[in-house]
Amino acid sequence: MNAGRKTPTAATPRPADSAAPSAVRSSGAAPRDLAKIEQAYQQLKRDIMDGVYSANERLVEAPLARVLNISRNTLRTVMARLEYEGLVVLEPNRGGRVRSFSLEEAHDVLRVREAMESLVARLAAERATDEQRAGLRSVLEATEQALKDDDIMRYTALNREFHARVIEAARSPKAASVLESLHFPLVKYQFQAVMVPGRKADSLAEHHDLTSAIVAGDPEAAERSARLHIQQVRATLARSEELTRTKPAW
Missing domain, CATH: 1.20.120.530 (GntR ligand-binding domain-like)
Incomplete structure (x- = not known):
């Protein structure tokens, strides 16, 4: 189902999620970098949950990083967090896709x-x-x-x-x-x-x-x-x- 598909929007800050993997929370990144990761994570999570991206849709790194205005390395950190939460499936050498539920x-x-x-x-x-x-x-x-x-x-x-x-x-x-x-x-x-x-x-x-x-x-x-x-x-x-x-x- 993707009737009335929305367009991905620029990232906007949302409250931090305490359930983030420890690797994200304790990565040693600067506060500014952590804020950017959090901002991108919240936006991509919201877009997935709102149906901007369909179940099983592949999340291609280069264009998605541009939409979120982040580097591809930062995007991988975001995707790892979303996989931890069960919203994304990461596949070796193929990137990620939106999880589909039976x-x-x-x-x-x-x-x-x-x-x-x-x-x-x-x-x-x-x-x-x-x-x-x-x-x-x-x-x-x-x-x-x-x-x-x-x-x-x-x-x-x-x-x-x-x-x-x-x-x-x-x-x-x-x-x-x-x-x-x-x-x-x-x-x-x-x-x-x-x-x-x-x-x-x-x-x-x-x-x-x-x-x-x-x-x-x-x-x-x-x-x-x-x-x-x-x-x-x-x-x-x-x-x-x-x-x-x-x-x-x-």
């Missing part, structure tokens, strides 16, 4: 996400402010309009925003970090699932149920709603694969 891996990630999303939903019900609750309702209204307009790109963006707002309301940086790490393996399959007939309306209804529980301050109901939502995503993904296998080849 359907089985996607289902496994969704099982983990089910546990994390239900925890985050519970925390959001306990901790959300009035402003955050109002924000969730506002996103749902905008999503309903996008669904009526059959605006798939806006619908998809609002779907991401809804989940981001639930995570924000939970006020758990560690849970947010874990859920961010589960995003990339599902990018391809989430778009595939949302195109199954009826799924967009069903997903919106599930978001309404979750929002109602958070607004009511009901942690148990919020946890159940979030768990059911991810279970339905898994079921829809299985259905989409079945539809793909049985689709006529003409």
Whole structure:
């Protein structure tokens, strides 16, 4: 899936990632060089996760180094870090490529996400402010309009925003970090699932149920709603694969 493919953008600084390999953190490089590595790493990671580069796409050193405005040696350091995080596969004498996740891996990630999303939903019900609750309702209204307009790109963006707002309301940086790490393996399959007939309306209804529980301050109901939502995503993904296998080849 690469609909609406974005164009790589110039690198912009983001907070340092404490999970970087020790070789990067203790390389003895000057602070200025480390800042440049971090800047390039954050930009390339964001571009990969946003779909700028497709699964299995080869990351050719020379043009990529130009896009990121870094040397090829610096790029190799960045690529090693991304391989450590599971976003890139490095191959001897061939450079790197964006990692592709199998359907089985996607289902496994969704099982983990089910546990994390239900925890985050519970925390959001306990901790959300009035402003955050109002924000969730506002996103749902905008999503309903996008669904009526059959605006798939806006619908998809609002779907991401809804989940981001639930995570924000939970006020758990560690849970947010874990859920961010589960995003990339599902990018391809989430778009595939949302195109199954009826799924967009069903997903919106599930978001309404979750929002109602958070607004009511009901942690148990919020946890159940979030768990059911991810279970339905898994079921829809299985259905989409079945539809793909049985689709006529003409």
